[in-house]
Amino acid sequence: MPRVLLANPFSHAMAARPEDIPDDVVPYYDAMADRLLWTLGPGDVGVVPGPVNHRFLSYMCDLLGFAPEQLTMLSLTGYESSSWYPGANPKLVADVADAVDRLGRDRDWHVTCYIRDRHVVAWERALGTADAASAAFADNVAEMLNTKSIFRAVARAAGFPIADGRVVAGGAELVDTVTELLATTGVVIVKQDMNSGGDGNVVIARPGRVGAVAPGARSVLTVDGPGREDVERALSGRHLADPTAAPVGYGPAAYVVEVFHPRCSSFYVEMEVPRDGPVRLSNYGESRMTPLWSGFEIPPRTLGSEHTELLCTGARQLAELSRSFGYVGNLDCDAIVTEDGEMIFNEFNGRVGGATHIDALCTRILGPGYLDERILLTSNAVPSPGFDDLVRGLDAASLHLDRGRGAGVIIAQDNTVATGTVEYVVVGRTREEAEEYEAGLRRVLGGSDRPD
Incomplete structure (x- = not known):
């Protein structure tokens, strides 16, 4: 089934105001988009927000x-508007339609994307690929399933264990809630209702409760005193105590305040939710946090059988709840295990997950049974020499994936021109073999033998 891929992480469903994404962060969103290239095949059409990386495209297609000539690749940088809304980009719509006509309009085309927001539904209608689920997505079901406050309401109603906390507005309500919870726990996390990957998350703690960094948070604020004035003073430095006075990039938004567990392990499950039939668990793993999410161990290293059953069963239940709202497609579910051994579910995301492209490339290269047969160690935004130098270094050290053995290193994404970083996937038949490959890769990258 041929596809038109709209790699659209710059979505109004991903951040409260996409136009406020800082310039230095934009290349990392481009990298999120490029990961989806692993889902493409001969005869497909892909649209990415940043420049087309032809060198990496050749590497990927070779694997x-x-x-690469069998793909039709387009970039928003070649058009007047950076908007994904087709009404704002008629020339792009015409070029995609021309590509579909050239490749065969009578083929069973469908649109895939990072997140199926309202703009994607408009594309489906423009290309004549809308289906029975399109109406639900036109009514914001994807936005709903990427909102932390909605998750708390749904999970609480369904009886899932969630962190103690509240949904609040910025300003006085946020100050009051942080003051109250800090008096009980000594450390809380403030999350933007709509954001991803730890962006917008701030840990607020009394002295000595956490270090200078905390897993899952962009920054840590220390509140020296117990009073409301102390909290307000600390939050004012981040434009949280008076959000109406915030500069661009700190726009008013809803927040979720939760009790924070600084010494927890984080896990995820990715699923495919069909319109009919059973939910398919595609992959699951343990998040590497340094302190924000920086990669995965697949399958999870520290998750016991009881917690694995809780995680996967709970994820499927959340997927069924999501389907009852009209959602179909990729769904990610995140959870933590606290120091006391309690599993807490903390969000779902109705979109492509951080390992969707890993599942796609491993299924195509290693086979559908890779999850039971291989150990994967991944890391993203890793400082690297230029792409060609990295490839030569891996070849010289005999580290590249050996298809016959089903082990070695795969460069999953190249962002060396914009940020000097790459994402990698290390594949081993045992954990020891995977760790040896990763240590060798780190030497090629010029760093330590172990990930950060």
Whole structure:
């Protein structure tokens, strides 16, 4: 089934105001988009927000066994508007339609994307690919399933264990809630209702409760005293105590305040939710946090059988709840295990997850049973020499994936021109073999033998 891929992480469903994404963060959103190239095959059409990376595209196609010329690649940088709304980009719509006509309009085309927001539904209608689920997505079901406050309401109603906390507005309500919870726990996390990957998350703690960094948070604020004035003073430095006075990039938004567990392990499950039939668990793993999410161990290293059952069963239940709202497609579910051994579910995301492309590339290269047969160690935003130098270094050290053995290193994404970083996937038949490959890769990268 041929596809038109709209790699659209710059979505109004991903951040309260996409136009406020800082300039230095934009290349990392481009990297999120480029990961989806692993889902493409011969005869597909792809649209990415940043420049097309032809060198990496050739590398990827070589691993997947087809020629890059068999893809039609377009970039928003070649058009007047950076908007994903087709009404704002008629020339892009015409070029995509021309590509579909050239490749065969009578083929069973469908649109895939990072997140199926309202703009994607408009594309489906423009290309004549809308289906029975399109109406639900036109009514914001994807936005709903990427909102932390909605998750708390749904999970609480369904009886899932969630962190103690509240949904609040910025300003006085936020100050009051942080003051109250700090008096009980000594450390809380403030999350923007709509954001991803730890962006917008701030840990607020009394002295000595956490270090200078905390897993899952962009920054840590220390509140020296117990009073409301102390909290307000600390939050004012981040434009949280008076959000109406915030500069661009700190726009008013809803927040979720939760009790924070600084010494927890984080896990995820990715699923495919069909319109009919059983939910398919595609992959699950343990998040590497340094302190924000920086990669995965697949399958999870520290999760026991009882917690694995809780995680996967709970994720499927959340997927069924999501389907009852009209959602179909990729769904990610996140949870933590606290120091006391309690599993707490903390969000779901109705979109492509951080390992969707890993599942796609491993299924195509290693086979559908890779999850039971291989150990994967991944890391993203890793400082690297230029892409060509990295490839030569991996070849010289005999580290590249050996298809016959099903082990080695895969460069999953190249962002060396914009940020000097790459994402990698290390594949081993045992954990020891995977760790040896990763240590060798780190030496090629010029760093330590172990991930950060």
